[in-house]
Amino acid sequence: MNCLIVDDNKIARTTLRQMAGKVRDLIVTGECETAMDAYNLMQEQPVDLLLLDIEMPGMTGLELTKHLGDNRPVIIFTTSKKEYASEAFDLNVADYVIKPVNPARFLQAIDKARDIIDSRREEVKLEEDNFLFIRDSAIVRRLNLDEILYAEAMGDYVKLHTLHRFFAIHTTLKAVEERLPVSRFIRVHRSYVVAVNKIDTIQDGAIVIQGKPVPVADAYRAALNRRMNIL
Template identity: 70%
Template sequence: MNCLIVDDNKIARATLKQLAAQISDLKVAGEASSALEACNLLREKPVDLLLLDIEMEEMTGLELTRHLGENRPVIIFISAKEEYAIEAFELNVADYITKPVQPARFLQALDRAREIIDSKSEHINVHADAFLFIRDSNVVKRLGFDEILYAEAMGDYVKLHTTHRFYAVHSPLKTVEERLPAQRFIRVHRSYIVAVDKIDRIEQGALVIGGKPVPVADAYRNALNKRLNVL
């Protein structure tokens, strides 16, 4: 992997170069002290990976990411602040690391970047199809789609139920539905979305998922039966 380090702090760039030098398949192709400089370098010499700071003068790392569009390198954000994490992951980046960068965390982020690069896809949505990111007790957590049993609307929140616990997300159910892949999830009630492959059985007009009943509204029943290919 060829990478470009983009950070307006000289010490931060030096730290990343030292870490990168210890990774056998990672080569630092260059460094930039601003997003504008990075744009120019990328025109001259495209890279596989951007190690990108966020808070920079003239243009932020988030703005650079939007400017580069779909035909961009894989991006790992490296920032001193956590507050940009949700916005960053909405741009389908590979990972988000907070400073000071820990070697183990850096290796973990590189593993995710390799998965994307090895897939020979320039669009990071390929990787994003496997999970979404949620805020859990002020920590941004990756939650795999295969972990979710069903989503339940509860007022201004949505409870994402998994086998062992649920996560409360401050969001309308419609927004959550838009984030969940339609090929894996289906709306069965105005308050419920379920993972099709997690349905155990249907009895007394309700689905049973993980031993818990989930109601099915009449308005959604025909679509559900068609989706399940019920005989």
């Protein structure tokens, strides 16, 4: 992950750089004292992650976030002020860390950012490769990922259920799961992987997809609830 530190306080920038330097996959590509400097730099050198202060001379971190729009990097606010938290999270940032930044809290925020960045990369990959090839009897068939409702393990085979039929493939559910983008599919049981956008309801310990119940195991329930962002 490429990272840009934006803070008008030199000591704060140095502290963040030192913490970032201890994270193996985090590369600090630059530092800026103002939000405007950061904006100009990102026009020439896009980054994956912004460690962004809020109160700075001229443009604030909140204003920069709004100005960057939908194609902005993942943002972690690092600030000594708690009162901006609600507005910050309304902007759908990864995290909001209060200074002085604790190393453990910093790593927690980086983990959140990494998950978001990985998800974005999966979505980009999906746009480039929105299908897979399966062996259907003696035929190798192209199957669009959007057709798949869920995958079901059945002994030495996996059934890929679509709206009107299913395809039985001689493979393992683990192998199928590894081929499906995590941005669109989730394991809910040792025998089932489902398409998140095909879920109609969740009730009585099961997911319902096109009227068909799919069991949810207790071991996967918490992850499913987080993924569904249930209110």
